[in-house]
Structures are given as C-alpha cells and as structure tokens.
Amino acid sequence: xxxxxxxxxxxxxxxxxxxxxxxxxxxxxxxxxxxxxxxxxxxxxxxxxxxxxxxxxxxxxxxxxxxxxxxxxxxxxxxxxxxxxxxxxxxxxxxxxxxxxxxxxxxxxxxxxxxxxxxxxxxxxxxxxxxxxxxxxxxxxxxxxxxxxxxxxxxxxxxxxxxxxxxxxxxxxxxxxxxxxxxxxxxxxxxxxxxxxxxxxxxxxxxxxxxxxxxxxxxxxxxxxxxxxxxxxxxxxxxxxxxxxxxxxxxxxxxxxxxxxx
Numbered sequence: 001x002x003x004x005x006x007x008x009x010x011x012x013x014x015x016x017x018x019x020x021x022x023x024x025x026x027x028x029x030x031x032x033x034x035x036x037x038x039x040x041x042x043x044x045x046x047x048x049x050x051x052x053x054x055x056x057x058x059x060x061x062x063x064x065x066x067x068x069x070x071x072x073x074x075x076x077x078x079x080x081x082x083x084x085x086x087x088x089x090x091x092x093x094x095x096x097x098x099x100x101x102x103x104x105x106x107x108x109x110x111x112x113x114x115x116x117x118x119x120x121x122x123x124x125x126x127x128x129x130x131x132x133x134x135x136x137x138x139x140x141x142x143x144x145x146x147x148x149x150x151x152x153x154x155x156x157x158x159x160x161x162x163x164x165x166x167x168x169x170x171x172x173x174x175x176x177x178x179x180x181x182x183x184x185x186x187x188x189x190x191x192x193x194x195x196x197x198x199x200x201x202x203x204x205x206x207x208x209x210x211x212x213x214x215x216x217x218x219x220x221x222x223x224x225x226x227x228x229x230x231x232x233x234x235x236x237x238x239x240x241x242x243x244x245x246x247x248x249x250x251x252x253x254x255x256x257x258x259x260x261x262x
Contacts, residue, residue, distance in 0.1 A: 025123055028260035032106075032117055032231075035256060036075045041104060045116050048073050051108035052147070055092050064137070065098045065238025067091055072102030080104060082235040082252040084136065086243075099237040104254070107143070107230040118145045118228035123260040124155065125198035125209075126233070129253035130190040134161050135243045137236035138252040140197055142229035150178050151225035155208065156197045160240055163187035167199075167208040167216045171223050181223065183208065183216035194255065201225075202262065231259065 034045060041048065048070040049057040056067045067089040074081050082102035089100045106117035130138045142153040150170035157166045165185040173179045198209040206224055208216040218224065235252040237243050 025260050028123060028262065030258065031119055031122060031261050032257070032259035034258075036078055036080045036254070038075055040075050041073055041080065045106060046104045047107060047109045047116060048103060048105075050103075050105065051111050051113065053092070056089070057103075058091065058097065059234075059236065062137075062236065062239050064236040065242060066101035066236055067097040067099070068103045068234075069100050070102075072100055073104060078255055080233070080254045082138075082233060082254070084131075084235050084237050084250040086248045099243070101235045101237055101250075102252075103232065103234040105143075105230055105232045107145070107232070115145050115228075115230055117259075118230050119259055119261070120226065120228050121201050121203060122262055123198060123200045124231060124258070125196065125260075126155075126257045127194040127196050127255045128156070128190075128233075129194045129251075130158055131235070131250040131252060132163075132189055132191040133243065133247045133250040135238055135241050136247075136250040137234075137239040139232070139234050139236070140254075141232050141234070142199075142225075143232055144225070145228040145230055150180075151227070153199060153201065153206070153225065153229065155199045156210070158190060163189065165190060165197075165210060169206055169218055169223055169225075171225070181218060185210060185215060194253070231257070 049068055056069045058064055058067050072083045084099050084101035087100045089097045107115050126140055139157040140155040143149055150172050152170040154168040164187050166182055168180055168182045170180045196211050200207040204221040206218040207214055233254050
C-alpha cells in the first residue's frame with residue numbers, strides 16, 4: 001500500500017499539470033529548474049539584490065519604499081518566500097526606507113560578477129501566491145543581462161489596487177523613448193491560491209499564459225527582445241502610491257520555476 005501511494009503522487013501531479021496546460025512543453029529542453037528544496041536560496045542560482053547596490057538595494061527609478069535585504073528571503077517546504085516588513089532600513093546613501101523586503105534574481109552577485117543564469121528565447125514559468133496588501137508590487141519579470149532597460153519582459157505584475165494582473169513588453173522606439181504594450185487580466189484576488197504564470201519567447205512572438213490560458217500575444221518582431229535576459233522575482237512596496245499605515249507585512253511566495261529552450 002505504501003508503494004502504491006508513493007507512485008500515485010507523481011501520477012496525480014502529472015494529471016493536474018496537464019489539466020492546466022502547465023506541464024513540460026513538447027519538444028523543449030530544460031535549461032533551469034528550481035523547486036526550493038533546500039533551506040536557503042541556492043547560491044549558484046540566485047542572488048538577493050540588484051548588482052548595482054551594496055548592503056542591500058532598491059529600484060530608485062520607481063521611487064519604491066523598500067530596501068531589499070537577503071534576510072527577507074527564506075526557503076522551505078518547496079517555496080521561496082519574499083517577505084516585506086515595515087521596518088525603517090537605511091541605505092548606504094543615508095536614505096531611510098520605510099520597508100525591508102526580499103527579491104530573487106538570476107543576475108550578478110556584484111557589478112563585476114557573472115550572471116547566475118540568463119537565456120535568449122524559450123519558455124519561462126513559475127507558480128506564485130501573491131499578496132493582496134494595497135500598493136504592494138509583486139513582479140515576475142526578465143531584465144537584460146546588459147543591465148540596461150528597456151527592453152524588459154514582465155511575465156506578471158500587480159500594480160495598485162485594482163487586482164488586475166499585468167503582462168507587459170517594454171522596448172525603446174525609433175526616437176529613443178521607452179514604450180510598452182500592456183495586457184490586463186480581469187480583476188481577482190491572486191492570494192487565494194498558487195497561480196501558474198508563463199511566457200513563451202521566440203524571435204518573432206511573445207505569448208503570455210495564466211493558469212494554462214493564453215492571455216496576450218505580441219507578433220511584431222520589432223517589439224521582441226533578442227538579447228540574454230535574467231529572471232527576477234521582486235516584492236516592491238509603495239508603488240505607485242505609499243502603502244497605507246495599517247499594513248505591516250506582505251509576502252510573495254514562489255515555487256516551481258522552470259526555463260525551457262525551444
């Protein structure tokens with residue numbers, strides 16, 4: 001009986017993945033897999049900061065309220081938990097940020113380091129349990145290994161208060177100005193369970209998926225990036241507006257990260 005139960009679990013998992021369209025893509029080669037089975041982020045795969053800051057980091061371009069710190073990322077039970085807490089945190093420039101939060105990136109550990117992992121074209125996917133706290137800003141996205149954006153591919157973001165999941169491609173137009181196309185899902189509570197998000201990226205097409213359903217397609221090759229990208233999960237706070245005073249914590253949970261080659 002014990003043997004039968006052990007055999008049933010993988011089979012049941014395969015059925016569930018097939019039902020949502022989240023299983024291994026046919027004819028694809030696995031490039032990157034993370035199931036967070038350890039007790040800390042794997043040092044050979046992940047860093048917990050952008051490479052342009054020291055003693056933590058933030059995205060100053062968005063005027064966010066958090067300072068990312070390694071201790072705000074914990075791993076256990078097959079999940080990575082990015083935890084934001086309302087705790088004044090001083091950056092090296094003397095700025096005090098109201099929040100400490102967590103991020104994961106497959107980018108560089110330092111400005112002169114080498115990226116942990118990048119890819120050009122393929123399918124990237126992960127399961128996320130996202131926070132519902134107002135003006136928390138969870139994101140699963142791709143940034144160029146060159147460090148310069150755009151281009152940028154946002155697999156999913158929650159911005160503001162409307163509960164709409166946003167899928168976005170950013171590029172730089174002929175006039176040199178940044179531009180973007182965005183598709184918004186219907187509003188819902190994304191903290192009810194883990195949801196599966198994926199992006200298929202080829203030389204002439206981008207297709208976004210949510211829980212096995214295609215939700216957005218871009219077929220203009222001029223809008224499609226053609227350079228190596230790193231994978232990021234970030235939990236920013238206070239974007240586009242400050243977090244209400246009564247909110248003290250927020251969490252973004254990540255599991256089952258995969259990148260497949262065509």
